[in-house]
Amino acid sequence: MARLIATLGTSPGGIFESYKNLIEGNYEGDNVEKVNIDEVYIIRTSDKAVEFAWKLVKAIFACCGAKGVHVYDIPLSISDINSRQDFLMFKREVESKINEGDFVDITGGRKSMSVAAAISAIKRKARTVTTIVPQAEYNKVQKLIKELEPREKEIQMVGEGKCQTIDICQLVSKSALTILLS
């Protein structure tokens, strides 16, 4: 069993796609095989837009075909990376969550968050992945997210398993490419 540790920014795009592509063995890397992921850890700031993105991620995992996986939310007290202290705090947190053999998804969040996660992954002998969503599809998803903003309560219901409330799976890219970086 492996774990997926993912950084999250204002867009949910990428994390579920990374998870799905890994469990299906559908990614670019050496020695590609299906990865048995039973736990997903989302590390994020407490910014409002990021909080909303977390609710979307939770809803997507609840309703778009994830099976036998626990998704954990790890919100940090900072709202952004505005100083070296913020960066070091974020790095300390992400590193403490990574075990040898884990997969670390650096797709979401600020660039410095991705770098913190990738550096930590190397130190912990974990693997780093990212998922590329084609620009046109990414823009479409961003537009949909904007439209969903006033429906936060309904999205929370979707996250609790009431999947028919909103078609949340339209936020999942069908042509996302997952790449093993290290």
Add this chain to the structure above:
Amino acid sequence: MARLIATLGTSPGGIFESYKNLIEGNYEGDNVEKVNIDEVYIIRTSDKAVEFAWKLVKAIFACCGAKGVHVYDIPLSISDINSRQDFLMFKREVESKINEGDFVDITGGRKSMSVAAAISAIKRKARTVTTIVPQAEYNKVQKLIKELEPREKEIQMVGEGKCQTIDICQLVSKSALTILLS
């Protein structure tokens, strides 16, 4: 003497600010001191917008107070990171440019480019920095860049030292914060 190796995307923002803050000893890190930088290497893709960003970087270094520094352009044949092969090619290139003790600026370019640069910096015992430009100022600079797009030929002249052609230094942020990441 140290070198600055920087990734570049569609925005020139960050590289000159990193350079300036490093040489002035104006950054967040342990044992902060003025860094004597005599060479800057810009590693980038051959995308058209990135090519334009390079011309802006060159013009900024020519006219906004850099002294005794050579700026080298390293364009790769790829136009983006669209596959693992692209990523590995980019990583190989950036790693080959980094020596022990160099500073590697991961501010510009795709997230996977920043991660490639940060991983390479650790391997080569170089230091990694990033520069944060406040969002409002970043947006202002992006707007200015858009306005400068039709004036590519004049920008090229500025890059050759004809500094009075365009006030290129308005693209430099005055409140950029540079952080030593590792």
